[in-house]
Each structure stands twice: as structure tokens, then as C-alpha cells.
Amino acid sequence: METLSIYAPKLITSREYIASGHRACSGCGEVLAMRYVCKALGRNTIISNATGCMEIISTPLPQTAWEVPWIHTLFENASAVASGIECGLKALKRKHGYTREVKVVAMGGDGATADIGLQSLSGAMERGHDFIYVCYDNEAYMNTGIQRSSETPFGASTTTAPSGKASMGQHTWQKNMAAIAAAHEIQYVATSCSSYPFDIMTKVEKAIKIKGPSYIHILSVCPTGWRCPSNSTIKMGRLAVETGIFPMYEIENGKYTLNIDLPKLRPVEDYLKLQGRFRHLDKDNTAEIQEKVLDEYNKVKRLAAGNKAK
């Protein structure tokens, strides 16, 4: 939180780049996060959007909610399209007198990022294109009806990994996309959450200044898929952070900073019990999750502390 403007909500631009009237569910945390991302990006932006909720809610022909140039082609290739846009602009500048400074941004959900689009994202990061990738992680394929992804949390019930007599639902732990992005040795990686607008905007502003790839992973609360009331979106995101389930941190040139470092974490039960997708979990399941959450949180904390010690 480096600039005063970030502290003062009144100084945030009233300009919207994603217009109201789009078709997101009520209480959608993802579109909220996207709105803040776009406010921070400003108008000199070209967006390459993967197939998914945000694409579907914003562009039913012949309408569009977008006030910045925006392209959607397919599910798994937002980063590759962004690569082409970035190189196309470079060539236009060098050869054809194009002068505008434009930030290229690829966006997608957790499925588009961690599953089907992981290859094209990895390729684009490895090649070093000057672009920002934003993952809006709502922890399942919500657009198609709440199917599990590699970002679905352990124990959650989804339509393709449902809980039942013989299954507790998702039995794998979430893929660590921030670590995967950081393994590409890119300059800037951050996690954020739809309940923390200033945090999102600060991180996007940092990413804009990076020359090269940067990656922002935003936990985006989905009341529809998580089966919680639509007026609990902000609370749910905050609980994810306050329980340590979703630590918010940055990795700048490999150095970790824990942005919200709570002296005491709330028990995971505070978060799990409010969501229908976890309703079937028993005490043992909750204890297992609690242990894993503390492990992972402490891992980030240690990495951040090690960074400070240097």
C-alpha cells in the first residue's frame, strides 16, 4: 500500500471499465475483483479473456460490458493470444508508427489457468512477454455448473467430485499456482482476494510497472458454487484470509512478503461451516484441513521471514 490514493477510497477513479448491467450472479466476488483490476489497469489496456464466467457474463452478442479493448477466443489460450497481442504491438511500434503504451492483460478462471490453460500460461511466462496474467480463482468450474478443478479445496463437494457415502468429495489439495508462476523466475507474483479491493489495486499497479510477465492469483468468492448467501461474499473472502486458508503475499524477484500477517489465525471451522460445499465434513476432516492450512501458512511465513532476515 504505497500511495496515499490507495488509502483514500474517494480518490479511486469513478471510471468503470466493466459496465453495470452484466449478467453475473448476485454476490459474485469474481466480477468484483475484475472491476478493481480494471480500475487499476486504466484505459491503456488490451484484455485477452479465457472462456469462463467473466467472458459469458460480459459479452452476450450484440452487447458488451467492456469499455477497454477485449478479446475472447478460447478456453486454454488466453496467454498465447496475449503473447501475440504483445508482439503485434511491438512490431507495430517499431515498423508502423504506433505510439501508445499499452499493457496487455490475460485473464481467466482457475480452470483456464491451473488446468486447461497451464501450458499456454507457462509458455508465455517462459518466453518473457510483457503482460499481466490475472487468475480469478473461484475454486471450481462454476460456469458449467460447479465441477471440480485442480484448485478445488480438499473436502469440497462439487458436481464431479460430490460427497457421498463412499466419498468425502475433493480428495486432493489445491495446486499452488503462485509457486508454479514463481518457478518461472518472473519478477512479480502476488495473491489477493476479492474482499480486499485496495490490495488488488496495489498489486495490479505494481504489475503494470513490471517489464515482463507478472502473475496475480485472486481468490474470488462464488456464493453460487460455494453454496453460501450472496450477501456473505465479502465476509467469506475475509474469513479465507483470517483463517490462513488463503494467505495474501507477494513474490518479488523470488522474495516473499506476507501482506496480511495475523498474530492469531481463526480456526478453519469458522470458514468451512458457513459453506454448503463443506457441510458434509466431519471433525476428523476438519482437523486434517486445519493441520494442512497451518502447514502451508507457516511455509509462506517462513519464506517471508527468511526474506526479512536477509
Next chain:
Amino acid sequence: MTAKRIGIESSLAVAEAVRLANVDVIAAYPITPQTHIVEGLAEMVANGHLDAEYIPVESEHSAMSSCLGASAVGARAFTATASQGLILMHEVLLVAASLRLPVVMAVTNRALSGPLNIWGDHSDVMIARDAGWIQIFAENGQQAFDQTLCAFRIAEHQDVLLPVIINFDGFHVSHVIEPMHFLDQKTVDEFLPPYRHPHALDPDKPVTMGGFAMPNMYTEGRKSLDTALRESKKVILDTWKQFGDIAGRYYKPVEKYQAENADTLLVTVGSYSENAMDAVDKMQAEGKKVGLVRVRLWRPFPYKEIIEALSGATNVIVLDRAISLGGPAPVCSEIRAALYSLKDRPQVVSIVGGLGGRDISPANFEKLIATALDKIKTGDAAETIMFGVRE
């Protein structure tokens, strides 16, 4: 205007055409037998002979996706592929056409797995038949060079704005060194105006590309794409005329060879046409009334020219270098359909041959024609014949 004749490998000639077109972005992933084209381009960029962004992508899917991105901001984009690479990018092909992004792609036609086979065959591009791209076949290196230059002009014409595939056979064309004529830079610059997309992605005039359509919009979207593709023929013909005027080499959607007084017409696509010509020459010298018709423009399908070329014949033999497993061979089925509305229509025999790089020599063409005529005589011409299968 036309510079002197030089000997060069066809793939490198295509790379030279792309350089002359002053392309802005090349995104490519290596696959045999396409590699010499993209290696040639990489070398030109590395040596400063071509000022372009070269994106060494991690897959063909991303190659085409990157070309879409580049084309959408108004940059001239090129890629090349073959076989499984073309199949992997298939999903993206459809979007290039529907977003009306004039990407140009060279396809060195190669067989599909399995079994794995790297040699010439048209099965790869026949599966892309319905993707909405303009598709043109070149039979040799000179044609591949010429058609690559024409492709940019056709694709980017403001009445067209559609992607174009230039097909030529893997190895039989791509790796062959032949004497050919290039054009000089000044001539190309006059022939090929700079690319300008009328609604490029630009913060000054934000547009949304790639919205989704409900049932009340989808049909209209497909209709408009189909109409654009069909109507592109006008620009294709006009471009070939203008190219002919500057280069002295004229192209037509359907080209005839010794077809005037023939009762039997053989129809071929791609490089084997040249072997077929030798066979036709020999058979005509022996007094046999055999001629050749070559299909150059595959999409939009040239109904009028096909009917005009074939309707006078008694027998039509169509050679497909692609197999449609369990169904009719692709080129033949379309030609049959085009001729079906005629009152007096020729007998049509479908032959599949030359798969996976298997040669069809002039002598084999003679055999192939004889086999087909036998089938017509015995009234047994309905089924596709697989030519040259070892038993």
C-alpha cells in the same frame, strides 16, 4: 519485373515470400515437414533480413492463438504447420475465421497418425475443410511462393478479412529444390498494400471481439461467415489476375490440362498433378482420350468451374490423397455432389491413393486410370477404390 531464375528449396522460397510480404509476427512450433520454412524465417529475423517478432511458441495451439492476437491488433501474422500440428490447432482455426482475422498459414500436407507417418498426404487439411478458411493448393515450389504472396493480399482485402491456408505436399514439394522466379521487393510492395484491420484492438476505439451468441444470433453469425467465404472468390480471382499481370503466371480455381477432347478426365489435387500430366501425355500419344483437371481452390469450393470443367466428360476419375475412414473420399464426394444436379452427368469414380508419401508414378497413373475405367465398364463404380494396396 521478374528477377532471374534461381534454384531454391520450396520451403525456403515460401519463407522468402513471407519476408517479401514484410510480415510483422511469426508464431510457430516445429513439425516435420514444415520446419525448413520456420527455420528459414527464424534465420532471416536473426540476421536482420526481416524485421518481425518471432514467437517460438510451446505448441501449435499457441502458434495459431498468438497469430490471432497479433492479427487482432493489426499486425500481419504468419505461421506454418502440418499433420498433427494442424490437428492440434484445429480449435483455433475455427476462431480465426469467425473473428475474421486474416492470418496466413502454409501447410506442408502430411499424413495423420496412426501409424505415425511424416510423409505427404492431404488428410490433415481435409479435416480442416469446414473451418472457414480460404484454402488453396500449390503443386510445386514456384506456385507455393506465388500463392503465399497472393494469400496475404486475398486475406487482408477489406471485402474478405479471412484467414488463408496455402497447401503444398510435404517432401514432394516442401523439400524439393527447383528453379523458380522471385519477385523483387518493389514489385511486392506495390502488389501488397499494408495490412489494416478496420476494427483492431486499440484503446483509442475499444472493441469487443469474440462475444458469445445465443440461438437468436448464432445462425446469423454463421451465415455472414459463410457468405464472406463464398464471396471471397471474387477477390481471389481478381488477385490472381493482378498477380499474373505482374509475374506472368496466371492461376485459376480449376485448371485443365489436355482436357479439351477427352472423354475421361482425371481430377487431382496437389503435387501428383505433375506425374498425372506425364501419364496423360503418354496416353494421348497412344490415342486415348484422357485429360486432366486440377483443383487449386478448395475453399470456397469452385462449383461453377468444376461443373464447367467436368460436365462434358463421359468419365471422371477423382484421386484423393486422403482417406475418410468409413465414408466417401472428401474431394470426390464434393465433386460428385456438384455434378449431381446436371441432367447428363458423367460417371464418377473415386480413388484413394498416394497416402503417407506413397508415390504414384506416371506408369501408376496409367494403371490407376485403367482400373477406374474397368470399374465403370463393369458397373461397379459406386465404392471408393484404394489404389496400390499390397495384398
